[in-house]
Amino acid sequence: MEMFHRILKTAVDGTASDIHLKVGTPVIFRISRQLVAIECPHPTQEWMDMVVEKITPPHHRKKLEDEREIDFSYYLPGVGRFRTNLFQQRGSWCFAMRYVKTNVPSFEELGLLPIVKQIAESPRGIVLVAGSTGSGKSTTLAAMIEHINANFKKHLITMEDPIEYVFEDNQSVIEQREVGLDTLSFNHALKHVLRQDPDIIMIGEMRDAVSFSAAISAADTGHLVLSTLHTTNAAQSISRILDFFKAEEREQVRRQLAGCMQAVVCQRMVGTVSGTMTPALEILINTSTVKKLIEENRLDKLGPAIETGNEDGMINFNQALFQLVKDGKVSKAEALAKASNPQALEMNFKGIFNSEGRRILG
Secondary structure, three states: OHHHHHHHHHHHHOOOOEEEEEOOOOOEEEEOOEEEEOOOOOOOHHHHHHHHHHHOOHHHHHHHHHHOOEEEEEEEOOOEEEEEEEEEEOOEEEEEEEEEOOOOOOHHHHOOOHHHHHHHOOOOEEEEEEOOOOOOHHHHHHHHHHHHHHHOOOEEEEEEOOOOOOOOOOOOEEEEEEEOOOEOOHHHHHHHHHHHOOOEEEEOOOOOHHHHHHHHHHHHOOOEEEEEEOOOOHHHHHHHHHHOOOHHHHHHHHHHHHHHEEEEEEEEEEEOOOOOEEEEEEEEEOOHHHHHHHHOOOHHHHHHHHHOOHHHOOEOHHHHHHHHHHOOOOOHHHHHHHOOOHHHHHHHHOOOOOOHHHHHHO
């Protein structure tokens, strides 16, 4: 295990975000979004089998035997915590490990907009942090929880698979439940959570209709529900939610969402001129206009509503990227590469701003 622990420490010391281990190939770190091979003995089948045996949590061993892949959290004292996915390819074990920083970064350290803090303070409803894999959703969600923990007396229950950031009670009381260890499944935990007197419920990831139904029920009864969702933009998130449900259920769910959705914060990681990463945010807030569009199933108009909703705190990706370039944090080339509409952003850089959103909304 000495070599395994040395690999993890080297990754953390080298500011790697991810570690990839595969039999017979170099050890790979992801540093500043780039994959880098490090000088290290190539993992052998026997060595990988030994590591799997040593670090697989006892409560996951049967699942690993049955399903050949598991998610869990591995903690190495003095180094840190790693979100770990163990799986097989061509009959051999592979590890994909994400380093989870011990201290939860603040909104300012993460480069989040001030409106995100206001969203975290919502008294009730559903707040989603959306984005693709590796876009920092979990970290933004953790920053929201830590802000609540530091400033409000709330009872907060999390359901995670696995637990990533570990919170210490401050102003709030926080219980973190790990699927497989503290509860049988997300669905099982959701069935009982409202009997545990929560003010705020955090669901690590919205995965299916059961999760959303439980979230809607909790939000309808005055709770704040925080969760993540895999989508590429904020407007698409509503459609993504509806896709979880059967066709005959979507009308009712859509109307329920119009009433209880609080906000969607969608993010993309962008390379800065200093060589670091910062999030570009697209924010949808359930204003009266947005609520009406959802109720009337005019979801194609949500994009224009975001574009024209700056006074309410909304912003789309092009606007966010334009501001990052204006502030000198991001190059024009990088912004154009990450833009939803590069042609429109290119025109913005030339001082041309067409109010397409206002025209579409009428």
